Amino acid sequence: MSEQPQLPPIPKENKFKQALALGIGIWDYFEEKQAELGDTFTLTFPGQGPMVWTSDPDMIKDILRLKRDQIDGSLVQLPFDLGESNLVFSNDEAHHEARKLIIPHFSGDRMKIRANMMYEIVNEHIDSWNVSDQFDGPRLIGDITMDITCATLFNLREGERKDRYKELMLNWIMEANSDINFTLASVVGARKFRQFLNKQYISRSESGKMGNAKKGLLPWKRGVDLKVQLGALLREDIRDIRSRMDETESHTLSSLARTTDADGNLLAEERVISEVYGLMIGGHETSAATAAWLMIWLQQQPEENTKIREEVVGFIQKEGKHDPFLASQLPYLTACLNESQRITPSAPGFIRWLKQDTKIGKWLIPAGTAVLPNIYLTHRRTDIYGDDALKFNPERWMDKNGGNRSFKPSEFMPFGGGRRACVGMGHARQQLRVIFSEFARRVEFGSEFEGTNTLPRSRLIGGQTEPQLGVPITVKKIRPSDYGCPAIETESAA
Numbered sequence: 001m002s003e004q005p006q007l008p009p010i011p012k013e014n015k016f017k018q019a020l021a022l023g024i025g026i027w028d029y030f031e032e033k034q035a036e037l038g039d040t041f042t043l044t045f046p047g048q049g050p051m052v053w054t055s056d057p058d059m060i061k062d063i064l065r066l067k068r069d070q071i072d073g074s075l076v077q078l079p080f081d082l083g084e085s086n087l088v089f090s091n092d093e094a095h096h097e098a099r100k101l102i103i104p105h106f107s108g109d110r111m112k113i114r115a116n117m118m119y120e121i122v123n124e125h126i127d128s129w130n131v132s133d134q135f136d137g138p139r140l141i142g143d144i145t146m147d148i149t150c151a152t153l154f155n156l157r158e159g160e161r162k163d164r165y166k167e168l169m170l171n172w173i174m175e176a177n178s179d180i181n182f183t184l185a186s187v188v189g190a191r192k193f194r195q196f197l198n199k200q201y202i203s204r205s206e207s208g209k210m211g212n213a214k215k216g217l218l219p220w221k222r223g224v225d226l227k228v229q230l231g232a233l234l235r236e237d238i239r240d241i242r243s244r245m246d247e248t249e250s251h252t253l254s255s256l257a258r259t260t261d262a263d264g265n266l267l268a269e270e271r272v273i274s275e276v277y278g279l280m281i282g283g284h285e286t287s288a289a290t291a292a293w294l295m296i297w298l299q300q301q302p303e304e305n306t307k308i309r310e311e312v313v314g315f316i317q318k319e320g321k322h323d324p325f326l327a328s329q330l331p332y333l334t335a336c337l338n339e340s341q342r343i344t345p346s347a348p349g350f351i352r353w354l355k356q357d358t359k360i361g362k363w364l365i366p367a368g369t370a371v372l373p374n375i376y377l378t379h380r381r382t383d384i385y386g387d388d389a390l391k392f393n394p395e396r397w398m399d400k401n402g403g404n405r406s407f408k409p410s411e412f413m414p415f416g417g418g419r420r421a422c423v424g425m426g427h428a429r430q431q432l433r434v435i436f437s438e439f440a441r442r443v444e445f446g447s448e449f450e451g452t453n454t455l456p457r458s459r460l461i462g463g464q465t466e467p468q469l470g471v472p473i474t475v476k477k478i479r480p481s482d483y484g485c486p487a488i489e490t491e492s493a494a
C-alpha cells in the first residue's frame, strides 16, 4: 500500500486558542509545544491550512531544497497589498525573474558605495541628538533606515519630496503592519484580503481620489489612502525617469523604471511600483525588530559594546582613515549581530505552502499544508550551539584566527533560505552593522535593561517578534564625530 500523507502532532487546544497563544507570546508557546510534542508539530489556525513547524535540522534541509514548482507563494499570509505580481507572491519562472530583477540592487559594488551613505545618515542622526534625549529603540532604527531607504530607492537625502515620501512610507507601513490587518487577513484569507485592498487601490488611483488618510471607521481605509498617495508620487517619478532615461542614475527606482523585459519593452508602471512597495516594507519592521533585540543585549552586556567600539577605533587607527564599508565587516561587530539574530531572531520562521504531497524528513506532508523552519527553536538547540546556547555569547562566532566562523544554512537562518531567501540580506546586515558600529563609537545609551539578565516579553508586530513594550533608551553621552579617527573622505551614492 502506498504511503498516506500525514500531519505531525497537533496541540489539543482548539484553533482559536492556538492562534491567540501564538499572537500573545510566540516564543513561550513554541517552547511549550516543543516540550509537549517534540521538534516538529502542526499548528492549525482558523481560515487557513495546517502549518508544520520544525526545528529538526534534517527536515529543514529538505525544506531548503524545495524547488519553485513545489511551493505556492501566493498563499503567503502577509496582509500587505503589494500587488499580486510582486515577487513575494509570485511563483515558478515569474518568481525567478523577479528575483533576478531585484537582487543586483542589493549586492555587489553598490554595497561598498552605499556604506558611505549609510555612515553619513547615521551620523546626521547622532549629530542632531542631545544628552538626555529619549527614544524608543525600534522606532529610532526605523527612522534611520527610512532615511537610508529614501536615498537607496529615490536618491533623496533631503527636501520636501523626501519628507513627503518618508512620511507616507512610515504611515503606510504602520497601517499595513497593524494587528487589525493581520486579524482581518487571517479571518478572510490573506490573498482575498490583499485582492480586496488592491481593487480599492487600483480604482482609486485610476479615478485620482487621493483620500484624506484620516483614521476612519474602516480600519483598512487609511492604508489604502496612503498607498494611493504614494503611488501618485511614484508614478510621477517613473514618468520623469523615463523622459530622461539617464543611464548614470543608480538609485533603485530609476534602474527599475528603465528596465526592459525579454521583448525590449519597459516594465509596466504598476509592476515597477509593486516591487518598490515590497522593498519599502520588506526591510522596515524586520530591521527595527532585529535592532531592538541587539540594543537590549548590548545594554545587558555593555562589555560587548565596548569591544565593538575598541574594534572600530582600532581599525580606523590602523588604516589611518575611516572606511565605513570595511568597518562594517569587522568580525566582533558581525559576531554580535549574528549572536543577537541567533538567540532573538526577528522572524519566528519562514513559510513554504506545499502544492503537492511532499516528503519532508520522515513525514509525507499533505498538499495544501505549509512547512516552516522554526528559526527561534533551531537557533537555541544545544546540539548545534552547545550547552551555553541560551547565553548571548558573540565569541561563538569567532574562529581561532580572529575571523568569523559560520554555521550551516539549516542551523542559522535569520533571513530564511533556499530559493526564496531574503533578497535584502546584504543591505540589511550592512545597514545594521554601520548603525551599531557608529552607535558604539559615538554614543552611550542608558535604559531599564542595564544590569538585568532576563528578556522582556515579546509580541508580533507585522509578523516580526519585538520586545512587547519597545526599547526605551536615553542618550547618556555623545562623542564628537571625529572620535577615534581623522576626517573621512566619502563618496555618496544611492
Ligand code: HEM
Binding pocket: 087, 088, 089, 099, 106, 278, 279, 282, 283, 284, 286, 287, 290, 346, 347, 349, 350, 351, 414, 415, 416, 417, 418, 419, 420, 421, 422, 423, 424, 425, 427, 428, 429
Ligand atoms: C534585518 C532585516 C531583515 C530580516 C531579518 C529579513 C528577513 C527575511 C526573511 C526571514 C524572509 C523570508 C525568506 C524565506 O522565505 O526563505 C525575507 C524575505 C524577503 N525580504 Fe527580508 N529581511 C530583512 C531585510 C530586508 C530588506 C532590507 C529588504 C529589501 C530591501 C528585504 C526584502 C525581502 C524580500 C523582497 C523578501 C522575499 C523574497 C522572496 O520571496 O523571494 N528584506 N526576509
